[in-house]
Amino acid sequence: MSSGLDDVIAAETALSDVDGLQGRLIIAGHSLDALAGQVEFEAVLALLLDCDPADLKAAIGAARLRVFDHLSAVDGALLNMSPVEALRALMARLADGEDDETAHALIAAPAVFTAGLTRLRQGLSPVPPDQTLGHTADMLTMTYGRHPAPEQVAALEAYLVTVVDHGLNASTFAARVVASTRAGLTSAVLAALSALKGPLHGGAPGPVLDMLDAIGQPDNAEKWLTRALGDGERLMGFGHRIYRVRDPRADALKAALAKLAAAGYVPPERLTLAETVEATALRLLKQKKPDRPLETNVEFYTALLLESLCLPRGAFTCVFAAGRVGGWVAHAREQIATGRLMRPQSRYIGHNVTAPLGV
Structure with missing residues (x-):
């Protein structure tokens, strides 16, 4: 199995x-x-x-x-x-x-x-x-x-294409x-x-923003992330079930966000905070879990891009x-x-046959 x-x-x-x-x-x-x-x-x-x-x-x-x-x-x-x-x-x-x-x-x-x-x-x-x-x-x-x-349309277009x-x-x-x-x-x-x-599955981008809000300032990133990892918390926006290297969708969305930022739709302080959190998180994850490839995934820059488009995180x-x-x-x-009707098998691990109830 x-x-x-x-x-x-x-x-x-x-x-x-x-x-x-x-x-x-x-x-x-x-x-x-x-x-x-x-x-x-x-x-x-x-x-x-x-x-x-x-x-x-x-x-x-x-x-x-x-x-x-x-x-x-x-x-x-x-x-x-x-x-x-x-x-x-x-x-x-x-x-x-x-x-x-x-x-x-x-x-x-x-x-x-x-x-x-x-x-x-x-x-x-x-x-x-x-x-x-x-x-x-x-x-x-x-x-x-x-x-x-046009810059807003281009940013959302890049996102929809990236996740299609x-x-x-x-x-x-x-x-x-x-x-x-x-x-x-x-x-x-x-x-x-x-x-x-x-x-x-699809509910993780919003919590990325919750994490950034909790950190607040770039200077707080090291302490906050170290504490979270020490408590066994998952860092939202990092790691993927399939990818053993950086999620290519993260790079596509980072590029789209950069264009949106250049047009003035991303507050500079928010972008600085995100970049600091990303760099710090990647360094700490590599130190704490050297045998597990935990890179930036699609959720991290999705959250920032959709926030910058003034879409509600909910x-x-x-x-x-x-x-x-x-x-x-x-x-x-x-x-x-x-295809055919999907009908996989399961392995029974319950009790063996017993006498009928009431006997």
Whole structure:
């Protein structure tokens, strides 16, 4: 048995490859370095879904208009849920199916619903989508109530591209299991979103900011981090189950954050604090755990980038879903087309057969 299914091959895919030893991520035959910060989100989605980028961009724009109507169902009970649970409840309203229209609606929904829920929690009205805009620009426009700066769009675009797919992670595996039953794409995406909300998967970027807030000043980094490690605490934003070297997504997001900072959207003192914490944490981790490769992961710079875009930290997992949903849909469709019903075996470790109860 392999606990956690480490090293178990459960599917063949043409969508992404994670090379943990070399620190390399391939998405549909393209290196992450050639995609993040270089192309639009819809162009990467088109690679995963094997379709024309311009046609897909138009289809997702139209889908944003369709799913926007579901925000009228938001009530007090839904707003009292956590952002990701509210997102899941709204997405459960979408019709299930395996067709392109269902796929486009599922890709559009997290951006529309996250923006709308964010505004409703602020006492503001949701902003209708503009299907003439790119998906990323429209997500920020629906959130801000105004057109974002090009640097802001570029930063979020780099993030969505960076997280769009990442091998057979927990949420993507959940999507493929449900898809293998032919339950439909919506059911598969809802299963994936439920997996993503777990703190061991998609819920870590927010706590990175909590850590930075607790440290407060660069001069406090050494003492705070030493104490945390001494108490056996996990340093958020460091280490990864797969990567044995630096997470390539961290470098892509650090580059995107640098461009955002150069445009004046990142407070210099916040960036200085983050860089000091990163350098100190890497040094202390190497000293304390020399046999374990614990490098900066995607969560560290995700937190800083999304914070700099003025997105609420409680909604970070929803923004993650807005990027990863493209991968979920692609994997679900690939499973339907090429895979079988997933039915692994388990090893029974309970009691042996005993006499019937009452005898």
